[in-house]
Amino acid sequence: MNEFEPKIVAFVCNWCTYAGADLTGTSRIKYATNVKIVRFPCTGRIDFMLLLKAFSEGADGIIISGCHPNDCHYTSGNFHARRRWVMFRSLLDFMGIDVRRIQFSWVSAAEGAKWAEIVNSTVETVRELGPYSDYQKVADFLKTEVENG
Amino acid sequence: MTIEKYLVKKASLSTLFDKIKASGKTIKAPVKKRHTTDFAAVGSLDETTDDYITTAQSAKSAVFPRVEKLFGYVKSKNGVELVDYDLSTIPETVLWGVRPCDAAGFDPLNAIFNWDINDVIFSTRLARTTIVGFACAKADSSCFCTSVGGNPGSTAGSDLLFTKLSNGDYLAEIITEKGKAIQALAPELFEAAPSEEKEQNLATVEQKFTREEIKAKAEQYFESDVWKEQAQRCISCGTCAFVCPTCACFDIQDEGHGKHGQRIRIWDSCGFSLFTQHTSGHNPRETQGRRWRQRVMHKFSYMPDRQSVYGCVGCGRCSRACPADMNLLEHLQQIVKL
């Protein structure tokens, strides 16, 4: 049997974390290949529904990352995002969705090494948690017959 | 076939239930869940309740589920392959504890789904459903079956109808071949017909009007302000349609995941503001008054005209479930007095 390789989707902002991830590469720092990066203009633009989409489409873990507080290219997008995440994370946790699978971070354009660490540690955490079959089972009504009420 | 009458002892009911279960059929019966009673798959008679006027939702989901797959598809290099819905997965089902009003709802549903072309999935579900009705000993102020052609002991729509007698035993009326098949599972439980009158064990539901009167008045007062006035407090949710035994409007959705997906049919409601909105943005029923009129007209005018069957069975579910107290009986009485 193959060892489980977590599928991680990273939603990152264009100005800090995406540039940071670029730096990871140009610095020749090796890190886990499990992550698929989706670039956004700003963390303030990352709708919480996208995280759910990622889970329902088969992601086992999610990284959300942007500029450190006070560094936002648009001044305040990350502050708005932070409030939203506090609420969203609490709601998900309350509903039994495993928030250990969602890693939030601030990674600046200069923090190539930090990005590698964030990805590596998230991959390890999710690897230990295993595939997110709970959410996928709910999403997988295509194979299981739709039960009527 | 002519209706056959028998006596089934109180104690025999659970034996019959177990025999049906043992025959491999799925049984769906009213189950009390929190504060509503609804049909659910059950294993024994003990899990069910007989303390209900009607279930909150109708029994229609047995033949018209709130979400159902019509077909699947798989995309490949060679194009798209369609995968028919596997009809063999539809189980033989017994609906136990169906009220006569609910049983009467299957006829209008059938008329809609098989109006011009045969809906194979619906028809298969219907063919594999046996309806074991229980006549009503109780009614409430939302009930008006007698005004729309039904009555608390009506056999129409049921395959087998039980009426509880004064001593707790049951009068069993076998109405169809499907009902006969249930009897055949345990013929020894069906004894000689009781002498007690059925009628004295039924609820009284006073007749307030006839369907024909509503049809005539609704058509005559199509342009009246009455619809607008009645619909003022309607908050445009879909509850009335979703609990209704005859509402058959549906939405079709494609749900794709990568290279495979399915086309599904889901409940829809004429109460929703976007229900008839065109792609252009134009909505021919842009106010709630018009949508409310449509709801009444569809049931009392368009359906009898097109499908020769009325679309309301007087179960009163919409009135009980409505969060804004849009009481159908009250409104119909208003219309009939116009």
Add this chain to the structure above:
Amino acid sequence: MDNVKKRAAELLKSEAVKVVIGYTMGTNGKPRAAFIQNAEDVDSLIFNAQCVQNLAVYLSKAEIKQLGKPAIVAPLNVLRAIIQLASEMQIQENELIVLGVSPDGELIDFQNFSAIEKYLEDFNMEVDAKEKETLEKISSMSLEERWKFWNEELAECFKCYACRAACPMCYCHKCAVEQNKPQWIPVAAHRLGNLEWHIMRAMHLAGRCVNCDACHEACPKGINLNFLTKLMLNDAQEEFGYTGVTLKEGNLLSTFKTNDQENFIQ
């Protein structure tokens, strides 16, 4: 209630308003909304503890707006909704007359929205002790138990959207569930569709919910979906000191403080 009726009649007679939105006795012994357009009909107005529908929902309804300037009978839940709607620029002071009613049915005159704000200060919008206990009870379950609990709870939902329709804050002409470019969440009332709909509803009401329970009252299946929004309200208060009763405060998720605290961002 007599003062309220008297005031309503005066307003209609003087044509200061065209319609009075209030409660009247409905069928099956339950109160329902009434839209009174003639002064002689004000006697049908009632108010009692059973009047739980949040009438503010009608303020955004096109059909009711068409009737002309309204006066609205406003117990606590309606007053809170009015302030929240005002803070979201959905209603303006000069567009309606608020006939406040105390819990025992006495008329409270409000000259303007700031008078309402002042009145609301005395009534804590906090989730009450019993509800907090329920929130605690759910939170203290294991992750698996919570997942099971909500999956079972939401399995009942058939997406009639009565919760949305009854909510005074759900006034969007086109709800996000009706967006299909992109299709945010599945339209169908299957497990995924239900789960995501209720997550979305709670998130879209975070910091906006006025804790009136109209959604729960409206739900034909009695789903405890109001506890999702109660959690959001509780969080808003605990995490951000949000009160939700003043116009100045702004909306929770469209405002921020540079020192907002969290403990999970690396």
